[in-house]
Amino acid sequence: MKGISRRRFLAASVIGGAATTLTMSKKAMGAGTFEGYPEGMGVLVDLTRCVGCRSCEAACNKEQKLPEPAMPFDDPSVFDQTGHGGQKRRPDENAYTVVNRYDPPGANHPLFRKLQCNHCNEPACLTSCFVSAYTKTREGAVVYNEKVCVGCRNCMIACPFQIPAYSYSSAFDPVIKKCIFCYDTRLKYGKPPACVEACPQGVLTFGHRKELIKIGQDRIKARPDRYVDHIYGETEVGGTGWMYLSGVPFEQAGFDTTLGKEPIISNVKEFLSTVPMVLAIWPALFTGFHLLARKKGHADEDHSHESQEDEKS
Amino acid sequence: MDKKSTLKWLAWGMLIAGFFMASPLWGNAGEIPESLELQSLSELYEGVSFDHLLHMDMVGNCAACHHHGTGDPVEDENCARCHSYSKDTEVVSCGSCHPLEPFSPEYLREKEMDANRYHRDMPGLKAAYHQSCLGCHNEMGGPTGCQDCHPRTEAGDALFRAGAYAPESGAAAGHH
Known part of the structure; x- marks a missing residue:
């Protein structure tokens, strides 16, 4: 139960992050094509x-x-x-x-x-x-x-x-x-x-x-x-x-x-369009890595182990 | 209340417009004025008493200043592309073509509504005067200072912060 919700959370955040990135970069792509208001x-x-x-x-x-x-x-x-x-x-x-x-x-x-x-x-x-x-x-x-x-x-x-x-x-x-x-x-x-x-x-x-x-x-x-x-x-x-x-x-x-x-703006839009990607995807991605790495050895008793290790050190 | 004031403005507008339309009596062929009072800038500068006769004698050719005379064919090659067979024009005064307010919303709209208009880059009356007068004065060594032709009024001094309105720090003011 716990694992599923975690997976769901990860998937959702990745999709969400990707969506944000896509819409942001679309906006950034729009820069440079605006030729001024017609009545300008x-x-x-x-x-x-x-x-x-x-x-x-x-x-x-x-x-x-x-x-x-x-x-x-x-x-x-x-x-x-x-x-x-x-x-x-x-x-x-x-x-x-x-x-x-x-x-x-x-x-x-x-x-x-x-x-x-x-x-x-x-x-x-x-x-x-x-x-x-x-x-x-x-x-x-x-x-x-x-x-x-x-x-x-x-x-x-x-x-x-x-x-x-x-x-x-x-x-x-x-x-x-x-x-x-x-x-x-x-x-x-x-x-x-x-x-x-x-x-x-x-x-x-x-x-x-x-x-x-x-x-x-x-x-x-x-x-x-x-x-x-x-x-x-x-x-x-x-x-x-x-x-x-x-x-x-x-x-x-x-x-x-x-x-x-x-x-x-065109000089910086490529760099700027990666900012939301970094902000949205990296936390989810690295949280995922972190969780996966920890899950490998000890299935469910993470907390007890951690506290024991803490006491040892 | 609103209607009344609009009417008032309209009446004033018509009065002023009528004044400008009535003034170029010299528009008719054969009535070449000896001197002209150029007043369109008369808020900041006094009007110019333009000695038309003197300039006619000096230049000797109407078309050098006016694009066309009332009888002669056009000389400018660019004009001649369309106007070599044009009928004699009745008016030659600058103000009969060059608008007083070349950038008013009304004038801009009027220009843009007319898709076939060729003369869409026509200077306003003030610009036409200055380009023509100052352009020639620069070439022929005529006076070129602003106040050589029209002394500034008090309102002009106030705008330019000159004369009685000069900054107190004045000449001593060093710039950062």
């Missing part, structure tokens, strides 16, 4: 048009009620600022978007590049967050819930674009800060984000992501002399909501061109 919005950033006026930065500051900047937004000296290791400016808790200047070799004028969250189709920040603070909304924004953020900063490490920033200035309630595509105040209502509306040069084109890819392709086709034949973000890390067109090779404008097409 995005922005096409045309670097050939940007003149570095920083209207987008000023508009973002106002819309998101960010703190006063160190310098006026029309002060071009920020373009010469560098951080640790000569790094150019990056978005932080005080600025969800920044414009940097690059001087590509051979070009007779500087190139300006706006940086902000790219709102990935499959955000690495979202997959790395163990409290599920992040959400990819059906409108295309990657937003986060400050109330559940525990400040682990996994997303800062996971993001391939180094976007999420941390409110280090807050001593008691530090949280992650980043561009949210003006979700709460604008995108939710179908309106373009503040930076897009502020841009005087038409650098930023707001629309459905699918439509923006067509527009980008058309621009490249119409002016092959003007553009590099690539839309950065169309396929990078599984596709991003914000995409870029450039007149110079993307590396020269500070882009990481080594990211590949797979979403960041």
